Amino acid sequence: MPKTSKTLSLPPCDHTPCPYAGPSYEETVALRREFLSPAILQYYKEPLMVVEGHMQYLWDETGRRYLDAIGGIVTISVGHCHPKQVERVREQLGRLQHTTTIYIHPTVGLYAKKLASKMPPDVKVTYFTNSGSEANDLAILTARMFTGRYDVIALRNAYHGGSQSTMALTAHSTWKYAVPHAFGVHHAMPGYCYRCPLGLTYPSCQVKCAQDIKSVIDYTTPGSVAAFIAEPIMGVGGAVTPPKEYFKIAYDIVRKAGGICISDEVQTGFGRTGAKYWGFQNWDVVPDMITMAKGIGNGTALGAVTTTPEIAKSLVGKLHFNTFGGNPVQATYGLAVLDIIDEEGIQKNAQKVGRELRAGLDQLAEKHKWIGEVRGIGLMLGIELVKDRKAREPATAETARLSEEARKRGLLLGKGGFYGNVIRIKPPMCLTVDDARFMVACLDECFGAL
Numbered sequence: 001m002p003k004t005s006k007t008l009s010l011p012p013c014d015h016t017p018c019p020y021a022g023p024s025y026e027e028t029v030a031l032r033r034e035f036l037s038p039a040i041l042q043y044y045k046e047p048l049m050v051v052e053g054h055m056q057y058l059w060d061e062t063g064r065r066y067l068d069a070i071g072g073i074v075t076i077s078v079g080h081c082h083p084k085q086v087e088r089v090r091e092q093l094g095r096l097q098h099t100t101t102i103y104i105h106p107t108v109g110l111y112a113k114k115l116a117s118k119m120p121p122d123v124k125v126t127y128f129t130n131s132g133s134e135a136n137d138l139a140i141l142t143a144r145m146f147t148g149r150y151d152v153i154a155l156r157n158a159y160h161g162g163s164q165s166t167m168a169l170t171a172h173s174t175w176k177y178a179v180p181h182a183f184g185v186h187h188a189m190p191g192y193c194y195r196c197p198l199g200l201t202y203p204s205c206q207v208k209c210a211q212d213i214k215s216v217i218d219y220t221t222p223g224s225v226a227a228f229i230a231e232p233i234m235g236v237g238g239a240v241t242p243p244k245e246y247f248k249i250a251y252d253i254v255r256k257a258g259g260i261c262i263s264d265e266v267q268t269g270f271g272r273t274g275a276k277y278w279g280f281q282n283w284d285v286v287p288d289m290i291t292m293a294k295g296i297g298n299g300t301a302l303g304a305v306t307t308t309p310e311i312a313k314s315l316v317g318k319l320h321f322n323t324f325g326g327n328p329v330q331a332t333y334g335l336a337v338l339d340i341i342d343e344e345g346i347q348k349n350a351q352k353v354g355r356e357l358r359a360g361l362d363q364l365a366e367k368h369k370w371i372g373e374v375r376g377i378g379l380m381l382g383i384e385l386v387k388d389r390k391a392r393e394p395a396t397a398e399t400a401r402l403s404e405e406a407r408k409r410g411l412l413l414g415k416g417g418f419y420g421n422v423i424r425i426k427p428p429m430c431l432t433v434d435d436a437r438f439m440v441a442c443l444d445e446c447f448g449a450l
């Protein structure tokens, strides 16, 4: 694909990609078309082929470099093929690849211990899984066993997975097939001020959206619940950032109804919001259970549920097994991520670069009428596009066009929101200030091209 900008150029990078010698672009497109499910989501009219990655950059088969602003959907936390992680995993792969949890292995214990050191006191025991869907599935099961209750409150516009049971928690018609979803899940109103479900304005609204949880419990459940699950900032839903009071009100209502509170940190965890290690810390609440995936592994299939020893005990009594959860290779991947975040000041970097980026995006909002709202914290940002600012009609087609324009200029963006009108920016957290400046300049050109 030709470059369209004469003035923009990516910040320098000292990594030289290997010459690509595999199947051609055309062959790869044909392979995907013939042998992979047509249901697999794909970005761009002309599919992008990616053959190499290093830190915040990706390369296509022609050797062209891209700035990755979505990190494999918020999964590359510390950088593509981070050399320290690669080295540690390579060593582990050569020594012992897999045993499963029927035996003990030191790395998984050390890893769980380090993870516990990042958690609230007493939230300290972990069950490792392979994905976020599996983690959320297990979290709900555990909550039901612990409380002896069944009903679960999730939020509209949330995404918690695509498995049969987590599809029930997910609340976007676009992500739900017409089959019976797991019973007992009820969806309350999110704190989505830009599209307030009650048509009110913050702060005079008194955060009535959060009070809706009480009404849902009173009218649609037996009056008590097993759990409340929510993302501190909605990811797939479009970086929806609630008013600061929302979670305190929600947790209070749920606990009074006997439920435990689960924070889905699949996208917001591991320092992504900059100022805080976990998303929930931005809202001054303490969950009983935390689910993780994506950034936890920096590109490997790893998920986790961490909770208190008392809650975790409720799964004892039946056989429960996960073949790969916490295997030596996965644990090595995960422990390396935690170490790199600490050693390289990744969280601080997310805060510093996130601030710079946010300031740049806010300036773009003053200039380009397409921008309805810029929101998010740290390196978990979103830009909601509208056709006109008053009516707030979603600019869905324009969002897709903007993403195509950015790709032509070497910038890979994410898309999201119920209407597909939110640009999602959640890059590897090793992003530099120069990358952020490039991103803003590139977006400026792309908005201009709409």
Ligand code: PMP
Pocket: 073, 130, 131, 132, 133, 134, 136, 159, 160, 161, 162, 231, 235, 236, 264, 265, 266, 267, 293, 294
């Ligand atoms: N929770 C959240 C907040 C997510 O964003 C996702 C994935 N987009 C999941 C859970 C499900 O994770 P996975 O795709 O690994 O099953």
